Amino acid sequence: MLEVQGLRKVYPGRREVEALRDLSFTVGNGELVCLVGPSGCGKTTLLRCIAGLLEPSGGTISLDGRAVSGPPPGLAMVFQEYGRSLFPWMSVRDNVELPLKQKKLPRTRRAELVEEALTAVGLAGTEPAYPWQLSGGMQQRVAIARAVAYEPSTLLMDEPFAAVDAQTRADLEDLVRALWQRLGVTVLFITHDIDEAVYLGQRVVMLSSSPTVVQDEITVDLPAERDQLHTRADPRFTELRTHVYEQIQRAKRAQPA
Template structure:
């Protein structure tokens, strides 16, 4: 489904160059839920922008379904970190969710159906006429997820989507993502700086180094498919896996200081 090969990104300002990504290579299989985790400032968002066609890489290749990415790929949706900036405050919840469907050329009746279904899927039935500023932060992020779901994507990119919500809301949204992933059969690449979140959500965790970024290690998450916040996080295997990820992140930081 998704292939990143030898990806490199260099930012240039006058005579100065900053290498953000260096020779990044990994794949995400069809229907897989993969988490990307790394130290703060390691270029996770830059990577996601390159994958989504919003930023041109300096070198390397990104392919979705075997086709090179040279702009936003059809069938891909993105949930951004800052829901307050990705939702239009002057538009109702319905209009926010419906907007990309209009751009996609979906008919009015089908748009209405998709909006209703996606709002129901994220637990926001009855909020269609509300405005984002009337909702809590967690509910606003659910609207952003509903907008992505309504688009009926094959691939969903999520850029630290729960970073700005409280711990209880975050746990609820983590479970929501897994529910939607199973229900829709969508391929998800989930970027996070939260180690526990990466282990709880993913089938696999790709660990990144500090900038200039490379893939430091990939870790298969061999936890039971059925997960919940209490049982899974108390599982000794969960603790072993999150310890391994933490060790790699700390190793990346130490290497950067040498």
């Protein structure tokens, strides 16, 4: 289980900036939780603290009962800017395989995991290509494949579809849900898109404006099997997204000028 308790993050300087204030929530094993909040509320700061890339100013973060003091084993992260997270001089195969070399897996096992991951994201046969030869949506699939090949128990996703078009975004949303259901991985998905949060998540955690606390959370009681056409047309989907939208607007109104 991922557990965040009383998390604070203050950026020191001539004028101290408090980004996160007493933030607490949990994500159960195998759960898919979406986290939304107003622009600039510290979502990425929170995710970097959880990933062990940024040191909190207070509070605790634990993953599977162990305190996070650096990048934890068994955790993978997919970033928003796929163009910067992939190495353009390396092939698709080499990009996906890179973290597996750090695990010191045998070459044959690395090859199996790369092939399985690329097949899972619909990119079988692209191994020799380079990222710059692929569309934006395909590049993000490569980034997801790299995370999947690592066989993580926990997957953090930082607004991973913000830079792709609407149709590609819908395809990638369905891909993430399919991979989550198949692999049983724990997913914390950061997004600024309210509809996306309700469509993807089992729960939606709503953040306040900065300095950030958890403002509200809801259970998404939609059917487990979802599709872009029928799920989004469900009256319950509309009720849930309206609730989340109201909370985000409330957080914006509370934001200091």
